[in-house]
Amino acid sequence: MIHDNQSQDNDALGALWQQQATITIDTDKIKRLAKSQQRKQRCYLAIDVCSLLFAWVLLFLDLSFTAFVKGFIVFNAIMVTALVLMLLKLRWVSLFHINDSTSEYHARLLKQLRNNARIAFYNKHSTWFVFVILIVFLFINSLLEGDTLSAMLMHYAYLGGLSLVFFVPWYIWAHKRQHRFEAEANNIQALITNSPTQHHQNK
Amino acid sequence: VYIAIKNASSIVIKETSLTPTFDTIITDYGPLFARVAGSYEANESLRQELYQDICMAVWQSLNAYRSDANIKTYLLRVAHNRCISYVSKEANRLKADEYREHASDKNEATLNLASDLKPPSPEQKVIETKQVQQLMLLIRQLKIPARQVITLSLEGLSYQEIAEVTGLSVSNIGVIITRTKKELQRQMQS
Numbered sequence: 557m558i559h560d561n562q563s564q565d566n567d568a569l570g571a572l573w574q575q576q577a578t579i580t581i582d583t584d585k586i587k588r589l590a591k592s593q594q595r596k597q598r599c600y601l602a603i604d605v606c607s608l609l610f611a612w613v614l615l616f617l618d619l620s621f622t623a624f625v626k627g628f629i630v631f632n633a634i635m636v637t638a639l640v641l642m643l644l645k646l647r648w649v650s651l652f653h654i655n656d657s658t659s660e661y662h663a664r665l666l667k668q669l670r671n672n673a674r675i676a677f678y679n680k681h682s683t684w685f686v687f688v689i690l691i692v693f694l695f696i697n698s699l700l701e702g703d704t705l706s707a708m709l710m711h712y713a714y715l716g717g718l719s720l721v722f723f724v725p726w727y728i729w730a731h732k733r734q735h736r737f738e739a740e741a742n743n744i745q746a747l748i749t750n751s752p753t754q755h756h757q758n759k
Numbered sequence: 760v761y762i763a764i765k766n767a768s769s770i771v772i773k774e775t776s777l778t779p780t781f782d783t784i785i786t787d788y789g790p791l792f793a794r795v796a797g798s799y800e801a802n803e804s805l806r807q808e809l810y811q812d813i814c815m816a817v818w819q820s821l822n823a824y825r826s827d828a829n830i831k832t833y834l835l836r837v838a839h840n841r842c843i844s845y846v847s848k849e850a851n852r853l854k855a856d857e858y859r860e861h862a863s864d865k866n867e868a869t870l871n872l873a874s875d876l877k878p879p880s881p882e883q884k885v886i887e888t889k890q891v892q893q894l895m896l897l898i899r900q901l902k903i904p905a906r907q908v909i910t911l912s913l914e915g916l917s918y919q920e921i922a923e924v925t926g927l928s929v930s931n932i933g934v935i936i937t938r939t940k941k942e943l944q945r946q947m948q949s
Contacts, residue, residue, distance in 0.1 A: 569943060572894050573913035575887060577803075579793040579810045583785050586811060590818040654820050654840050655833060657926030658907055661840040665847060740847040747846060747903045 601647060604640045611636040624700065628693060642675070662748050666741055673737035680730035683723045690715055778826055781818050784834065791831075791914065792817070792838050798898050798910045799842040809845055816841040832916070832923040839907055839924065846903070890947070897946055901939065908935045909943070 611633040615626070646668065653664060694715060698708045779787075796810040820837045824830070898906055904925065911921045918929045918936075925932070 569894065569940065569947075570913050570915065572887075572891050573794065573910070575891050576794050576797050576895065578790045579796070579807055581785065581789065581811065581814060583782050583814075586785075586814045587781060587818060589811070590815040593815060594819065652823065654816055654837050655823055656840065657836060658839045658843065658924060659904070659926035661836075661843060662903070665843060669847065743849060744843070744847045744903075749902070 597647065601644070604643050604647075608637055608640045622697075622700070624693075624697060646672075662744070666744055666748070669737050669741035669744065673734050673741060676730050676734035676737060680727055680734060683727040683730070687715075687719055687723055778821060778824055779830060781821065784817060784821075784830075785814065788831070788834055789814075791835070794914070795835070795838045795842060795910065797895060798906055799846055801895070801899060809842065812845065813838045813841045829920065829923065832920050835911065835914075835916075835924045843903065893947060894943070897943055905935050905939050908932055909939045912936050912940075 611629075615629050615633055621629070649664065649668060653661065656664065691712070694708070694711045697703075698711065703711070785792075792813045793806075793810055796806050796813060800806040800809050816837050817834060820833075824833055898910065901909065904927070907925055908921055908927070911924055916924070918932050921927075921932050922929050927935075
């Protein structure tokens with residue numbers, strides 16, 4: 557008797573569930589949008605790979621760089637390669653793991669968001685680090701080239717301008733990204749963990 | 760070697776031909792995707808966007824579909840995973856769950872009433888609308904694993920199929936369904 561009542565309740569819930577509003581959609585529009593998204597993803601991949609090639613081609617061109625400048629370019633090329641490989645991995649995950657089981661996907665997404673937050677953190681702090689490296693680089697390069705004080709000051713003025721235009725916005729952008737990914741990860745974590753019937757915390 | 764290659768290519772062709780087209784999928788499973796979107800998003804326009812995103816994810820994932828897999832569980836995995844990514848981004852929006860839940864009262868006014876035998880009276884329609892709204896509100900308040908398990912169960916999937924979608928063990932699914940349904944029924948009655 558109790559069992560019958562329970563199954564009736566279950567049927568009632570199922571029937572209510574099926575009564576939700578349906579949504580109509582233009583499948584041709586979806587196909588167009590999906591194809592356009594796919595093209596964009598391929599284009600981003602191509603841009604990533606081109607940026608990688610650019611960094612290495614610069615190195616192999618027979619330009620009259622000093623050994624110190626060449627070393628600096630190699631350092632940058634390695635950093636760019638690492639960054640591009642990471643981006644490719646992220647794109648690969650978002651493209652080819654959508655059909656994982658949902659619990660695997662939760663774990664993967666959470667890990668990815670935490671990694672993204674960590675990368676944004678490193679990215680943020682790399683701005684002042686690169687700034688310091690550039691100061692040291694300019695100083696050593698000026699000494700090696702035998703630059704005058706006015707030429708050296710001119711280089712530092714350029715560097716100051718560059719950091720205002722490039723590094724400060726980069727720092728702010730990376731800081732925002734870090735907080736965004738942390739918030740997303742915390743949100744997912746809060747929605748996944750604890751007992752199954754508890755209500756989520758962010759209401 | 761030639762025969763082996765020929766056989767292999769014919770198998771590939773056969774497998775490809777077994778994969779349903781996108782239009783067939785939307786016709787057959789469109790309402791299912793809409794319900795999945797409804798279990799994550801209350802606001803009508805955002806729900807439509809999410810539904811569109813699910814359909815795009817389905818379109819993109821069709822290449823990876825292997826015909827020996829159950830198409831329904833495969834599509835449900837894609838749909839729920841797309842929704843999880845959507846939910847994670849919710850943290851960046853205004854903490855507007857309450858707004859969305861209340862806004863949805865109006866949005867869910869039109870329902871897909873299943874009773875074909877006799878058109879429901881206006882009073883019945885209002886009661887059913889309220890009940891569906893209440894059920895949806897309660898489901899959206901569940902933790903994601905429980906939400907996924909219960910909605911898959913309400914879609915009529917077996918424990919084994921739910922396990923295929925979620926990756927949870929069958930016994931764990933049984934526990935979640937029993938607890939959650941009991942809690943939903945208690946809250947619906949109260």
